[in-house]
Amino acid sequence: MKLLTATAYAQGLRVDDFHWAVEGELVTLRAFCDLHLDRPHGRCECGRVFIGLGSYYGTTTAMVRSFPGITEADYRDALRNSLDAQGWDACGADAEATRLIAEVSRLPVGAIVERFVDDLAVRALSDADIGRVPDRR
Numbered sequence: 001m002k003l004l005t006a007t008a009y010a011q012g013l014r015v016d017d018f019h020w021a022v023e024g025e026l027v028t029l030r031a032f033c034d035l036h037l038d039r040p041h042g043r044c045e046c047g048r049v050f051i052g053l054g055s056y057y058g059t060t061t062a063m064v065r066s067f068p069g070i071t072e073a074d075y076r077d078a079l080r081n082s083l084d085a086q087g088w089d090a091c092g093a094d095a096e097a098t099r100l101i102a103e104v105s106r107l108p109v110g111a112i113v114e115r116f117v118d119d120l121a122v123r124a125l126s127d128a129d130i131g132r133v134p135d136r137r
């Protein structure tokens with residue numbers, strides 16, 4: 001299945017870009033406050049950050065990558081466990097997973113996306129093999 005992952009590719013096209021997450025890790029969208037709702041590119045990063053499920057660090061760019069070995073149930077578990085481990089209420093995890101899976105299913109593998117609050121926009125298209133770990137599918 002196709003999932004969103006942290007990427008440093010296409011960083012720097014916006015002056016407020018940052019990438020602290022780990023390349024290739026699964027990400028999700030989080031909001032820590034409401035300040036971003038009128039100004040996603042204002043002082044608060046909540047409207048544009050993707051959070052790594054493993055590192056808990058953020059990035060403003062995410063790449064659609066293909067994970068043939070991961071099922072929807074696996075992804076739901078990963079998201080729920082990460083939110084739980086980060087101290088978030090994980091009760092919305094399944095709905096969040098469903099929404100993200102549907103959004104990402106419309107995008108090509110290799111698409112590099114940025115976020116505007118709840119919407120994803122394609123910033124760049126890359127070769128689908130970029131970032132692939134050798135000998136892994």
Ligand SMILES: [Zn+2]
Pocket residue numbers: 031032033034035036044045046047
């Ligand atoms: Zn915020």
